[in-house]
Amino acid sequence: MAPKKDVKAPAKDVKAPAKKAEPAPAPAPEPAPLPVVPAIDLSAVKVEFSPDQIDDYREAFGLFDRVGDNKVAYNQVADIMRALGQNPTNKEVNRLLGMPSADDMTAKRVEFEGFLPMLQTIINSPNKAGYDDYVEGLRVFDKEGNGTVMGAELRIVLSTLGEKMSADEIDALMAGQEDENGCVNYETFVKHIMSV
Amino acid sequence: MGCGVSKSNQFHKSSGKAIRSAILIQRWYRQYVARTEMRRRYTWHIFQSIEYSGEQAQIKLYNFLGYLMDNFTPASNERNLISHIFRENEVCRDAEWERYFCYKNIEVPEIYSGPHLTFPLTVEQAVGLVEAFRNKKQLHSRYVLQLLLETWKQLRMLPNINRISTCHSKEITICGDLHGQLDDLLLIFYKNDMPSLEKPYVFNGDFVDRGKDSIEILLILFSFLLVYPSEVHLNRGNHEDHIINLRYGFTKEVLTKYKMHGKRILKLLQKIFSWLPLATVIDQKVLVLHGGISDTTDLGVLARVDRHNYVSALRPPKKRHQSSASLSVDSDIDEDIWSPNKMFLRRKSLTFLKTVPRDSFQNRSLQDFSDRIQVNPADELCQRRPSVFNLGNAAPEKEMAASVSSESLSVIDEWKQILDLLWSDPMNQDGCVPNEVRGGGCYWGPDVTEDFLNRHNLQLLIRSHECKQEGYEFCHNRKVLTLFSASNYYDVGSNRGAYVKLGPDLVPYLFQYQASSMIRELTVRQSVGRTERSALKVLREQMFAHKTDLICAFKTFDSDNTGLVCLSDWASAVESVMHLDLPWRMLRYQLVPCKTNGGMIDYHEWFDELAIKGPNADHIDQSLLETLYRHRSTFETIFRIVDADNSGFITIEDFRQTWMLLSVYLKMEITDDTISDLVVTIDRNQDGSIDIDEFMEAFRLTDKKSRLERGRSMFMGTATDLTKLEGDPNI
Numbered sequence: 001m002a003p004k005k006d007v008k009a010p011a012k013d014v015k016a017p018a019k020k021a022e023p024a025p026a027p028a029p030e031p032a033p034l035p036v037v038p039a040i041d042l043s044a045v046k047v048e049f050s051p052d053q054i055d056d057y058r059e060a061f062g063l064f065d066r067v068g069d070n071k072v073a074y075n076q077v078a079d080i081m082r083a084l085g086q087n088p089t090n091k092e093v094n095r096l097l098g099m100p101s102a103d104d105m106t107a108k109r110v111e112f113e114g115f116l117p118m119l120q121t122i123i124n125s126p127n128k129a130g131y132d133d134y135v136e137g138l139r140v141f142d143k144e145g146n147g148t149v150m151g152a153e154l155r156i157v158l159s160t161l162g163e164k165m166s167a168d169e170i171d172a173l174m175a176g177q178e179d180e181n182g183c184v185n186y187e188t189f190v191k192h193i194m195s196v
Numbered sequence: 197m198g199c200g201v202s203k204s205n206q207f208h209k210s211s212g213k214a215i216r217s218a219i220l221i222q223r224w225y226r227q228y229v230a231r232t233e234m235r236r237r238y239t240w241h242i243f244q245s246i247e248y249s250g251e252q253a254q255i256k257l258y259n260f261l262g263y264l265m266d267n268f269t270p271a272s273n274e275r276n277l278i279s280h281i282f283r284e285n286e287v288c289r290d291a292e293w294e295r296y297f298c299y300k301n302i303e304v305p306e307i308y309s310g311p312h313l314t315f316p317l318t319v320e321q322a323v324g325l326v327e328a329f330r331n332k333k334q335l336h337s338r339y340v341l342q343l344l345l346e347t348w349k350q351l352r353m354l355p356n357i358n359r360i361s362t363c364h365s366k367e368i369t370i371c372g373d374l375h376g377q378l379d380d381l382l383l384i385f386y387k388n389d390m391p392s393l394e395k396p397y398v399f400n401g402d403f404v405d406r407g408k409d410s411i412e413i414l415l416i417l418f419s420f421l422l423v424y425p426s427e428v429h430l431n432r433g434n435h436e437d438h439i440i441n442l443r444y445g446f447t448k449e450v451l452t453k454y455k456m457h458g459k460r461i462l463k464l465l466q467k468i469f470s471w472l473p474l475a476t477v478i479d480q481k482v483l484v485l486h487g488g489i490s491d492t493t494d495l496g497v498l499a500r501v502d503r504h505n506y507v508s509a510l511r512p513p514k515k516r517h518q519s520s521a522s523l524s525v526d527s528d529i530d531e532d533i534w535s536p537n538k539m540f541l542r543r544k545s546l547t548f549l550k551t552v553p554r555d556s557f558q559n560r561s562l563q564d565f566s567d568r569i570q571v572n573p574a575d576e577l578c579q580r581r582p583s584v585f586n587l588g589n590a591a592p593e594k595e596m597a598a599s600v601s602s603e604s605l606s607v608i609d610e611w612k613q614i615l616d617l618l619w620s621d622p623m624n625q626d627g628c629v630p631n632e633v634r635g636g637g638c639y640w641g642p643d644v645t646e647d648f649l650n651r652h653n654l655q656l657l658i659r660s661h662e663c664k665q666e667g668y669e670f671c672h673n674r675k676v677l678t679l680f681s682a683s684n685y686y687d688v689g690s691n692r693g694a695y696v697k698l699g700p701d702l703v704p705y706l707f708q709y710q711a712s713s714m715i716r717e718l719t720v721r722q723s724v725g726r727t728e729r730s731a732l733k734v735l736r737e738q739m740f741a742h743k744t745d746l747i748c749a750f751k752t753f754d755s756d757n758t759g760l761v762c763l764s765d766w767a768s769a770v771e772s773v774m775h776l777d778l779p780w781r782m783l784r785y786q787l788v789p790c791k792t793n794g795g796m797i798d799y800h801e802w803f804d805e806l807a808i809k810g811p812n813a814d815h816i817d818q819s820l821l822e823t824l825y826r827h828r829s830t831f832e833t834i835f836r837i838v839d840a841d842n843s844g845f846i847t848i849e850d851f852r853q854t855w856m857l858l859s860v861y862l863k864m865e866i867t868d869d870t871i872s873d874l875v876v877t878i879d880r881n882q883d884g885s886i887d888i889d890e891f892m893e894a895f896r897l898t899d900k901k902s903r904l905e906r907g908r909s910m911f912m913g914t915a916t917d918l919t920k921l922e923g924d925p926n927i
Contacts, residue, residue: 060782
């Protein structure tokens, strides 16, 4: 793509604005759908990143900016956060964006300074998962308690529950994980997926 | 397994848990996808930056040589070394050309197992040629020359802009860059059938360079052009240019495959390239051209230029004298009239050149070249851009009538039109700015597209010139379509290729493909990983080639000489030297896999692990080796230029003189002794000549820990190369 010659990124010494309001990290949304979701006040979020971190994030942000206006589309925000190591659900991100419509997701854009408090919110949320969480999560589907889950069942679950995955996504995820009986050893699986 | 009766009950009981688990996995997976996408993007960035800066380097080199041409006396040795590449084609008369390229004396031996061609060509022969190439046969030079001659005759009859239509419900297939990748062309023919009366094609330039089967692709395209002259249309690309071919592999390919007649073939191809049409218009509504447009592009002007005068788009054609009606259309540069007032520079005056401001040529892009055609200091052109060539020199006076000045204006306009057409890229912001990344053409914005299409009553612009991940990409509100047909261009798995079909409704239907059965077995992750590793390897090489500059840059951040810098400083230093606009912070761990000391980077450690393998290089200065390594692409290009008869060898004396030339270009001191040392090392068999390939092979980067494999020819040997002279602190 054409380099963004004409549109320079803001000066590197942009400091995170210090907010005097009480730091109010957004409460972690429940995985189950809630009837009404309170809006998040982003201006109340205290952005506490170091200059180094901000530079890191700016780089990632820039990589996803396909237009060259130093902004990204709403529908890219979740991916940038994930690329930066966070794990938000789509629902969490939609809340941060103010519950945008499908049109908004493609049409509206957010600039880097607006992105930072969103990222901060996600980072502050206690909804972190580690190796054990994933293993436990998969153990739910381990009917025989023998350390394996049925690949077929996993597919059904992933495509029907939660934030549904498409068939292609599931295929890519499961590629090479099922043994000759169609079972997946989930501890190995989790180690594998966490190693990328 | 695990198919208990109560499964559904269990499921229901823990559905809350199940949902949470599902979400957990889904979240994880989406994170993995995003991170993979990130890696893919910066990998792409790396390849593209290096590719474009290589093109820029080539143009800079060419500018430098042109500068020399203008400032050395006609008789000087340096000038003679390189003047032939600026010499437009001698011999103009058709009959003379035909005699020069006579193929009739070339015997085809009995033992030859490739296809035999008879003219006029039939479709069976064209199809047979495709088959033969698929089976790795090579066409005999006799037939090559014959085919090229016929092609030339055909091309000469074509206008600059082909106008075609989708009448009779015919769909027109348009293909983008092929770059010598025969597999892709074969794949397109397989999926879409070969050209025929029912299957018209437009091929949008860049048929050659980089890939290994450029000549075969040309021969196939030309065959079909001859068989179906109304159905097959070829547009010229920026790589249909012998200057570019010197660097990017086509010249080498032809000389290697056709040892006896390669030189003639190349010469004829120079002519043919200049006769390739510039653009194609479909149904008066869709414009197909290779690079793009600028805010001054005018199809009317383009339709009228003498396109064959532009043998290389990098150089404006010599001014045609009013009084030279008897001269051939293409005049030789040696017929310049030199003003008696002009200071003649002699060989010794290399020192003179050294005091000329640094940016006299390195910083110039081709746009600035328009100054070189100035005829009259009073000419308004002088004010368009300040010409550094006028420093200390009178503007070269030519015996022009004043009326010629307007003619020269149009020569520049024409040249710029062609340059823009072949080299420009679209950008997302409005406006039109010079394309300094590539060194030629413009970046043009959506407003320029809008204006241009309206002015010419068009609705779509189809162009190529840029590699795209999916083989194609729309921009400017879907008014511009970039089409790229060389899949796996940067590396196996890097991108798909695409072609487009237009029916009478002029709605583009896109078809994608990826040549190589190996691709299908690679998962996305593996594919990204492979390409990423490849890109990083190339990047590491480039960084190593700039070791001295990098260490200097690091030191500016490390005044206490601790050998350590923080990440931010490291990234700034690297970008200031490399000028690639890459996400260095993100790449750091992959580029410099050393342990950090409390968040700081030890900038010496990494370099110590790599070394340049040189031929008995012990007695040769390390920094010279490094310079050699860094500019090896430029060296090779210059050597090939000096090797005027394309033999693959240059004499020791020429080698010596080339070094003098290079030392000026690189602004480095190089003594005769150093050159002698180098010569002794390189000329192994002491026969007074140097094998260019051997010389290039001698300088490769090896990793002490693990040998680096030879990468694709794009990145080693005839590799792209960064001539970052502006940033060289040693000057």
